[in-house]
Amino acid sequence: MIRLRSSFSVALVMLASASLAQAADYPNKNIDYVVPFASGGAVDITGRMIAEAAPEAFDGKKFIVKNMPGGGAVVGQTYVSSAPADGYTLLAMTSSVINNSLMKDVSYDLDSFTPLALYNLDPEVIVTSAKGDLPDLKAFLAAASHGSVSIATPGNSTSHHIAALALAQQQGLDFRYVHNASAAMQLQQLMGGHVQAGFMSLGEAVGPAKDGNIRILAVMDQARSDLAPDVPTYQEVTGDDVQWGTFRGIGAPAGLPDEVEAELASRLQKVLTSPEFIERMAAAGYKVDYRDDAAFRQYLDKTATQMEQVIPLLESQS
Known part of the structure; x- marks a missing residue:
């Protein structure tokens, strides 16, 4: 029994030594x-x-x-x-x-x-094509409340798809999802006017918005971001505290x-x-x-x- 314990202790020491050597x-x-x-x-x-x-x-x-x-x-x-x-x-x-x-x-x-x-x-944002017919969050919500709005996502079950699903359930909105294989393809769908709107992270949206290709309607966070100070929060416009990211x-x-x-x-x-x-x-x-x-x-x-x-x-x- 003493020999078994001794062997076990030696094995632990050897493992620890090997781990330390690997780290070093x-x-x-x-x-x-x-x-x-x-x-x-x-x-x-x-x-x-x-x-x-x-x-x-x-x-x-x-x-x-x-x-x-x-x-x-x-x-x-x-x-x-x-x-x-x-x-x-x-x-x-x-x-x-x-x-x-x-x-x-x-x-x-x-x-x-x-x-x-x-x-x-990165907070979630709602975006539309810069050339689209949904110029602000109120117009977007009105369209989704009285009819179906097409929504581009970077893929089924992605965080952006989930954010849209959660908002639709909470606010009684009707979205028709167009799933893409990547965020880049999602952006192409939006810029080309093939869909009406999309959900993405603020970091992904800032550049295309500055270039005039998309329009950011709202930030789903507690406060406005200094990356897009002119974009209101969802709560500012609706009074509802909706946060996602x-x-x-x-x-x-x-x-x-x-x-x-x-x-x-x-x-x-x-x-x-x-x-x-x-x-x-x-x-x-x-x-x-x-x-x-x-x-x-x-x-x-x-x-x-x-x-x-x-x-x-x-x-x-x-």
């Missing part, structure tokens, strides 16, 4: 950063800004952005969930991780990932050694809170709202609980 040697090669969406959307754009800033905090090692679209992010998320938990495969995490695990037949769930950092909380963060496969997780989280904090990165994000229309690995995990758990309450709306649309 990290990083010794480039890191794959998987974006589970097509290029051109907010997750891809902000991911590439992270990749450009990463080498300084990662001893010169690069973040290699790999776009893996498909299945509403299922392809990329499946890939990362089954990748080695060694710190060399990271995932651009959005609410789709939660939505897909709750709504689709996938091989992973939220616990299949290690949350490392949240870097952006999306998040962007970074995760890894579950099972990361504690020391590697700590090393990754620390280095990511340097990247995501640097003045240069914050300035670049702001110039592109994205506000940095950094939360560390523990706070990100809490946020994910809360969001998952909220999503479970919205599932019946999604199921009614299927």
Whole structure:
């Protein structure tokens, strides 16, 4: 019995030593950063800004952005969930991780990932084509109250689709959904006048709105954003407190050694809170709202609980 305990203790020490050695040697090669969406959307754009800033905090090692679209992010998320938990495969995490695990037949769930950092909380906005016949929120709501309004989404069960479903239920609105394969395609639908309106994140909408291609009708947040100070909140116009938004963060496969997780989280904090990165994000229309690995995990758990309450709306649309 004494020998068994001694052997077990030796094994634990060896495992701990190996983990510490792995952390001390990290990083010794480039890191794959998987974006589970097509290029051109907010997750891809902000991911590439992270990749450009990463080498300084990662001893010169690069973040290699790999776009893996498909299945509403299922392809990329499946890939990362089954990748080695060694710190060399990271995932651009959005609410789709939660939505897909709750709504689709996938091989992973939220616990299949290690949350490392949240870097952006982006309020939802309602937009129309700049050339459309819905010039403001009141006109949009009137049209959706007395008839069907076509709504472009970046995909079925995405956070933007869910935001539209939730608003339609709360306010008694009638939407006809046109699902696209990406945020870029959603924007093309709007700009081309193929649909009347859409739901997207503020960060995605600011640039096209400044270029005169789309019109932002309202921000679904507590206060106006300094990124679009002339756009009213939904509550300002209607009196109803309607809030919705999306998040962007970074995760890894579950099972990361504690020391590697700590090393990754620390280095990511340097990247995501640097003045240069914050300035670049702001110039592109994205506000940095950094939360560390523990706070990100809490946020994910809360969001998952909220999503479970919205599932019946999604199921009614299927």
